[in-house]
Amino acid sequence: MDIPMAGPLRKNASATPSSKAHLRAAPRKTFAAAVLSASIASSLSQAAPAPSTDDESLREYVGTYQWGPDHFVYLQMWNEFRGKNDLVAFDESGDVRTLFPAEGGQLVAGAGAAVPNPIESRIEFSRDASGKVASLRWQTGESVVRTARRIENEKREEVSFANRDIHLAGMLICPLSPGKHPAIVLVPASGAEGREYLLPFAHFLVRHGMAVLGYDKRGVGGSTGDWRTESFDDLASDAVAAIEFLKMRREIDPSQIGMLGWSQAGWVMPLAAARAKDVAFLISISGAGVSPAETTIDETRGELKAAGRRPEVIEQITGLMRLKYDFARTGQGWNEYAAARDEVVARMGRAPYVFPGSRDDPYWQSIREFYFYDPAPALRELRTPALAFFGELDDNIVAEKNQKAWESALRTGGNRDYTLRILPGTDHMMLEAKVGNNAEMPTLQRFAPAYFLTVQDWLAKRIRGFQLSR
Numbered sequence: 401m402d403i404p405m406a407g408p409l410r411k412n413a414s415a416t417p418s419s420k421a422h423l424r425a426a427p428r429k430t431f432a433a434a435v436l437s438a439s440i441a442s443s444l445s446q447a448a449p450a451p452s453t454d455d456e457s458l459r460e461y462v463g464t465y466q467w468g469p470d471h472f473v474y475l476q477m478w479n480e481f482r483g484k485n486d487l488v489a490f491d492e493s494g495d496v497r498t499l500f501p502a503e504g505g506q507l508v509a510g511a512g513a514a515v516p517n518p519i520e521s522r523i524e525f526s527r528d529a530s531g532k533v534a535s536l537r538w539q540t541g542e543s544v545v546r547t548a549r550r551i552e553n554e555k556r557e558e559v560s561f562a563n564r565d566i567h568l569a570g571m572l573i574c575p576l577s578p579g580k581h582p583a584i585v586l587v588p589a590s591g592a593e594g595r596e597y598l599l600p601f602a603h604f605l606v607r608h609g610m611a612v613l614g615y616d617k618r619g620v621g622g623s624t625g626d627w628r629t630e631s632f633d634d635l636a637s638d639a640v641a642a643i644e645f646l647k648m649r650r651e652i653d654p655s656q657i658g659m660l661g662w663s664q665a666g667w668v669m670p671l672a673a674a675r676a677k678d679v680a681f682l683i684s685i686s687g688a689g690v691s692p693a694e695t696t697i698d699e700t701r702g703e704l705k706a707a708g709r710r711p712e713v714i715e716q717i718t719g720l721m722r723l724k725y726d727f728a729r730t731g732q733g734w735n736e737y738a739a740a741r742d743e744v745v746a747r748m749g750r751a752p753y754v755f756p757g758s759r760d761d762p763y764w765q766s767i768r769e770f771y772f773y774d775p776a777p778a779l780r781e782l783r784t785p786a787l788a789f790f791g792e793l794d795d796n797i798v799a800e801k802n803q804k805a806w807e808s809a810l811r812t813g814g815n816r817d818y819t820l821r822i823l824p825g826t827d828h829m830m831l832e833a834k835v836g837n838n839a840e841m842p843t844l845q846r847f848a849p850a851y852f853l854t855v856q857d858w859l860a861k862r863i864r865g866f867q868l869s870r
Contacts, residue, residue, distance in 0.1 A: 569622025570615030689805025702795025793836025
């Protein structure tokens with residue numbers, strides 16, 4: 401994690417080291433990536449036609465498909481795994497696969513979330529008399545072919561709302577059943593995040609009677625403004641505007657509206673909840689309970705260790721980071737920082753751009769503005785029922801440390817309803833992992849089923865209108 405904006409730091413975003421924008425636009429785990437790169441430098445009757453690889457030709461397959469009673473799979477476009485929009489299948493069992501175009505009108509999937517070869521499964525689509533995609537057939541190896549029928553169990557509506565002079569655009573997904581529904585706002589994570597980015601964490605809730613609102617971050621999609629120049633407070637006010645918008649909708653129960661966010665959204669949502677006093681619940685996934693500076697050091701240490709760097713190299717880099725933050729915070733210790741930076745240059749041949757070489761580099765101001773944010777005061781003020789997940793193997797948000805920070809702040813503040821869960825064997829994204837670093841993500845196979853079950857059971861006990869089975 402390199403930047404303290406609202407959400408995960410992703411490897412597919414760009415960074416420009418010469419300005420404040422690079423701090424906000426940096427991808428997930430860019431800090432460690434910068435350090436690492438520097439050191440490295442030292443048979444269906446109506447089968448669908450073969451799709452091309454552009455977004456539009458794959459979007460016709462997007463939708464909800466039903467395998468059988470109480471078992472669904474969601475196909476949507478997603479860019480987390482490969483830095484580009486892919487068609488990805490999210491099964492409610494937790495299984496996740498990117499679907500790659502292949503010969504003969506098929507799509508194929510490998511043995512990992514974003515690994516095309518060797519081919520593990522072949523997927524074909526059938527169409528109805530009008531030519532619309534009606535079902536899919538999925539065969540893994542020589543196993544029996546499974547069929548899932550495409551269903552229409554939700555209503556999607558393009559919506560927009562305002563936060564002062566900022567226009568925010570998004571998508572409201574509602575169940576087809578009549579009456580007022582509880583609702584969840586998906587609070588954007590870091591980077592140029594669109595309305596559907598967090599949908600895999602919440603889409604299953606629609607069939608349990610909940611509405612889901614996702615909106616484009618400032619300057620993304622249909623939203624105005626520029627997320628790269630906004631503060632946590634600004635982004636929190638966008639989340640509040642989304643909540644206020646839902647309260648005005650006739651199909652939404654205004655007393656049953658909550659928030660869900662991932663990674664750096666954990667810094668934003670408590671601020672939003674303090675402003676919108678009647679938020680019904682808050683769900684944080686891999687949200688930090690310590691400062692951005694501390695999480696960046698934790699993540700860099702974890703990534704360097706996973707990459708096989710020697711302990712003395714790891715200590716040299718993380719020590720330089722601590723000196724950097726000390727100088728940024730106090731204005732003292734430049735000579736110590738500069739000397740340590742020179743040692744890194746001598747070892748690597750150059751210093752990663754995240755270590756400025758002059759006192760007047762604009763990067764210092766960006767660090768001062770964002771890296772020292774302390775989430776504890778906002779967490780102490782949080783009275784909203786809260787559910788927070790941490791991945792046991794997450795090398796970004798270290799699980800035990802951050803769980804303890806949340807626990808301390810919530811208990812001290814007097815929050816009477818919070819649940820903090822470390823999910824065994826999971827990474828930053830709640831994927832079942834082996835190591836927990838960024839490099840292994842494409843080879844992983846599924847989200848932890850415990851995530852979905854915990855969210856479902858937790859909401860069922862607290863939210864009016866939530867239905868355990870639909």
